[in-house]
Amino acid sequence: MTASPGHSTGNGPPGQVLVGALATRLQVDPDRSALVTVDCHRGHLDPEVATMPVEPAAARSVVSTAARLCAAARRRGVPVVHVILETLVLGGQVESMANPFWREVEAARQSLTPGRTSTVVGHNLTGSVQTQLMPELGPEPSDVVIRTKRRLSIFRDTDLEQVLRSLAVDTVILMGVNTNTCVLCAAFEAFNRDLKVVVVGDAVASMYGDDLHRFGLENVARCLGWVVTADQLVERLVGTTMPAGAGAS
Numbered sequence: 001m002t003a004s005p006g007h008s009t010g011n012g013p014p015g016q017v018l019v020g021a022l023a024t025r026l027q028v029d030p031d032r033s034a035l036v037t038v039d040c041h042r043g044h045l046d047p048e049v050a051t052m053p054v055e056p057a058a059a060r061s062v063v064s065t066a067a068r069l070c071a072a073a074r075r076r077g078v079p080v081v082h083v084i085l086e087t088l089v090l091g092g093q094v095e096s097m098a099n100p101f102w103r104e105v106e107a108a109r110q111s112l113t114p115g116r117t118s119t120v121v122g123h124n125l126t127g128s129v130q131t132q133l134m135p136e137l138g139p140e141p142s143d144v145v146i147r148t149k150r151r152l153s154i155f156r157d158t159d160l161e162q163v164l165r166s167l168a169v170d171t172v173i174l175m176g177v178n179t180n181t182c183v184l185c186a187a188f189e190a191f192n193r194d195l196k197v198v199v200v201g202d203a204v205a206s207m208y209g210d211d212l213h214r215f216g217l218e219n220v221a222r223c224l225g226w227v228v229t230a231d232q233l234v235e236r237l238v239g240t241t242m243p244a245g246a247g248a249s
Helices: 016-023 056-075 100-107 160-166 179-192 210-223 230-236
Strands: 033-038 080-085 144-149 171-177 196-205 226-228
Touching (some): 016 210, 016 226, 033 056, 033 179, 056 080, 056 196, 056 230, 080 160, 144 160, 171 179, 179 196, 196 210, 196 230, 210 226
Parallel strands (some): 033 080, 033 171, 080 144, 171 196, 196 226
């Protein structure tokens, strides 16, 4: 039986034909792109103070890779935008507890980070050290910092869409935390706005576990956009076509 285009014949992982074919078609134009960091703050990535910590080795890797990409983007004139979650405290109440799932996680005394302690009610409260961008990433004077993210979405009730429109961006390059929640949500929402979605696979991580990290990347690569490595992105910011088989896992 002949497989339909984009379908596996059973001899390899599902979707590999589709992902490989699309890899050859990706072009990244630095004049129409923005590098967007998602929740690259100390609340996830600094083991000393994190309230929803990524596994320490993964955190170090993400910070190192993201810092290198931010520097490369600035050199190429690609705008760097940092979107950071801040949780409001209103009338003595933590606003995030309005979310029923988060509220029940706290009530059940459960952690969202397997094998590590975390807190929803104490995560990234406005003015706390956790809301600080990891210093290796900046911000530099040319960067844009958006601090009105309240849930998983980097677009909902933030200035991001207006910033991207003002910059005439048609491609968003995503990196940060968490692969399967905020980064995946960003990929969906950018896709729904007809933006080209590129996720840097070695510059994202998930506090929820490596299984959901892998799921998030696979979902992007097969449904929403392109997953590349940092090295591939740096090499291809001139807008040339990526080599066949490109991608990150």
